[in-house]
Amino acid sequence: MALLPLLYYPDPKLHTVAKPVQAVDARIRNLIGDMLETMYDASGIGLAATQVDVHERLIVIDISEHRNSPLVLINPEIVWASPEKQVSDEGCLSVPGIYDGVERAAAVRVTALDRDGRSRTIEAQGVLAVCVQHEMDHLLGKVFVEYLSPLKRNRIKTKMLKARRETVRA
Numbered sequence: 306m307a308l309l310p311l312l313y314y315p316d317p318k319l320h321t322v323a324k325p326v327q328a329v330d331a332r333i334r335n336l337i338g339d340m341l342e343t344m345y346d347a348s349g350i351g352l353a354a355t356q357v358d359v360h361e362r363l364i365v366i367d368i369s370e371h372r373n374s375p376l377v378l379i380n381p382e383i384v385w386a387s388p389e390k391q392v393s394d395e396g397c398l399s400v401p402g403i404y405d406g407v408e409r410a411a412a413v414r415v416t417a418l419d420r421d422g423r424s425r426t427i428e429a430q431g432v433l434a435v436c437v438q439h440e441m442d443h444l445l446g447k448v449f450v451e452y453l454s455p456l457k458r459n460r461i462k463t464k465m466l467k468a469r470r471e472t473v474r475a
Contacts, residue, residue, distance in 0.1 A: 306338040308346055309357040313469065314400045315462045320446040321360045323353075326379050329422035333363065333379070337420050340365045341375050349398045351436040353443030356399050364440040368432050376427070378417035381441055384426075386410035393435045395449045403461055407452045409438045 312319050326333055336359060344352040344365055354363040366376040389411040396404045412430040415437055419425050429437050439449055450458050 306335075306342045309339050309343045311343070311347070311398055312356055312358055314397075314448050314450060314465050316399075318358055318360075319355060319399060319443070319448050321355060322446045323355055323360045323362045323444040326361045326363055326418070329379060329418055329420070333361075334420060336363065337365060337377055341367070344398070345372055347398050350432075351440045352398060353440045355443040355446070362444050364437075364444065366433070366436050366440060368436060376433075377420040378415065378427075378437070378440075379419070379422075381415050381417035381437070381444075383413050383438070383441065384416050385414040387412040387430075391435075393432075395435065395439055397439070397449055399443075399448060400450055400461065400465065403450070403464075405450070405453055405457065407435075407439075407449055409435055413437055415441075 336354065340352050340354065340357060343357060350368050351364065351366040354361050362380045364378045364381060367374055387410050390408050391411045392406045392408045394404045395407045411434060413434050414426060414428050416424065416426050442449065450461050
């Protein structure tokens with residue numbers, strides 16, 4: 306397994322719409338392992354393939370306390386979302402250090418393939434529901450800051466660009 310380089314907002318590649326995974330094969334299983342290693346190394350709870358510049362419909366999530374219960378969703382689709390909404394503070398590995406409230410469905414039902422290519426349906430609520438919706442947004446080319454006001458979004462963009470320039474100079 307290997308650590309993969311992350312894309313950082315406002316990289317335009319984060320706005321690429323992911324294509325469906327055509328086959329759950331050795332390449333995809335290797336990518337899953339690399340994505341999990343990258344997510345754990347960055348202390349994240351979710352990672353979409355888009356964030357590592359692979360534009361296929363694949364996400365990995367692990368909200369467990371001991372970081373030992375990974376959830377792999379290949380070609381995920383939300384088939385039901387609760388009418389109840391909740392606002393939760395969200396952060397993102399592609400927007401490090403930024404957290405803000407985003408309103409999302411309180412519960413969702415998702416169909417997807419697992420790492421073995423088997424179809425599965427999961428019911429998610431709470432943190433898992435937020436994480437699933439957040440990561441699925443990445444597959445649609447959307448970053449959570451796009452839910453924020455234009456003023457906040459521009460401030461975040463400026464801050465991220467400044468941080469990149471300082472990193473390049475160092």
